[in-house]
Structures are given as structure tokens and as C-alpha cells.
Amino acid sequence: MKVIDRDLIFVDTDFKTQRELFEFLAKQVSESKRGENPEKIVEGFYEREAEFSTAMGNDIAIPHCRNEHILQATVIVARNKTQIEWTDDERAKLIFALLVPGSNENQMHIRILAQVAQLIMEEDFINLVNEAKDGEKIYERLSVLNNL
Amino acid sequence: MNIVAVCACPTGVAHTYMAKKALEQAAAKLGHHIKVEAQGALGIENEITQEEVNQADIVILAIEVGIAKRERFDGKPTVKIPVQTAVRSPETIIKKIEEKLK
Numbered sequence: 160m161k162v163i164d165r166d167l168i169f170v171d172t173d174f175k176t177q178r179e180l181f182e183f184l185a186k187q188v189s190e191s192k193r194g195e196n197p198e199k200i201v202e203g204f205y206e207r208e209a210e211f212s213t214a215m216g217n218d219i220a221i222p223h224c225r226n227e228h229i230l231q232a233t234v235i236v237a238r239n240k241t242q243i244e245w246t247d248d249e250r251a252k253l254i255f256a257l258l259v260p261g262s263n264e265n266q267m268h269i270r271i272l273a274q275v276a277q278l279i280m281e282e283d284f285i286n287l288v289n290e291a292k293d294g295e296k297i298y299e300r301l302s303v304l305n306n307l
Numbered sequence: 308m309n310i311v312a313v314c315a316c317p318t319g320v321a322h323t324y325m326a327k328k329a330l331e332q333a334a335a336k337l338g339h340h341i342k343v344e345a346q347g348a349l350g351i352e353n354e355i356t357q358e359e360v361n362q363a364d365i366v367i368l369a370i371e372v373g374i375a376k377r378e379r380f381d382g383k384p385t386v387k388i389p390v391q392t393a394v395r396s397p398e399t400i401i402k403k404i405e406e407k408l409k
Binding site: 221 | 325
């Protein structure tokens, strides 16, 4: 199973709240057999946010969950139609979710996630995600990393 | 300026590497030399040697967790910042250091 999958790139989603988003992400993970126990995955996202917010300005957030309910390292991209309230003073619209297995980590997969994280820092990539008509273009750019 | 920096976050997967990238981009833009070590889920990457520490003007620690081999930086001028500050406003940090070292 690849870290980046075309079926896990969503454009123009319509989430109103962070919880709605986290539940959607957890459902995608469990339905694709990349994880199990969606409630625990949602919890994992919240636990991580409690350490410090994963919103990073420019309407971008990178929620992550790392626990034993994740079976396969995975990236999910969601471009929401509107801003989601992330914390009291932070909003997010471009979501890059990183799911990391809690054990038996595949170092190559971690390396891919780390590369995705660095790509998010590049203005050109964020412009591409903002402007893409559909998920195909985003997938093309990201999927290169599957073959590190 | 000659900067060395270490990045480390709790999960060690995302912010560590984003902060590394952010500091590298900002230093390049502002005309400084930087070497950034990442201590994350992949272990220590791009490790800073004692000699590089000795030659550095400033040490930036963008860390949320304890790091390995911290003793390398004993006695050096050090700025400790939250890792998300390095991700969000790397240029501001470097400019502040420029002011301080003037």
C-alpha cells in the first residue's frame, strides 16, 4: 500500500467543524484498511492538537495521529471550501493529515511523510493545491514521493 | 552569520522537518549560512559536529522535547524557540538574532 493514494485527495470538501473533519479522516483511514477503530484515531488527532496546534498560518493545518490504531503510514489531503475554526484564533482550509503507525514503523514511509511535510513549506506547492481544478494535479505532484 | 540549529517536535514526523526547511529557506533569503540538524522519527539527520558548533555565531534550538547530544552547545550563545515559531516566522527569528548580535 502506498503512502499517497489518489483516492485520499479531496478537493472542495465542506466541513464546518474540526470534529467533522477528524471524523471524516478517521473514516477514510479505516475504510481503506489503513487503520482501525476510527474513534481512537479521532482521539489521536485531538491528543496531538492538545500538545500544540497543528495550524501553521496561511490557512494550512497538518493534523496528525500517531498510535497503534494506524496500520499504514498515510497522507490525506483535503481542500475545504471554507475556513474551519481550528483554535480560538486560527483557521484552516488546506488540510494535510499525516497518519503514522505507532509501532513497526517502516523508515521509508516515515521518510515520505517527512518529505510531504517539507513540501508544504514550499509556496509553489501550496499555490498548486489552492488552484488545482481537481485532485489529479495534486496527486501528480505528491505521488512522486511514493517512490523515494 | 554562521548559524547552527536543531529541530525536534513530539511526534518527530512533521514539524521537525518543516522547521528545518523553514529555517534553511529564511537563512538563505537573508544571506546567512546555516546548518540544521533534525532529530525526529528518523533519528539524527544532518548531524552538527563539534567543530561546526565551535565556528557558529549562534545556536537555534527549535525544540519541544529533550534532544540528544545537547552538550555540544554548552557555553555557546543559544536561542531556544518553540518549533512552531520556526515553522511560522523563521525570518523574524533570524532578524531578531541579527539585532542581538550587532
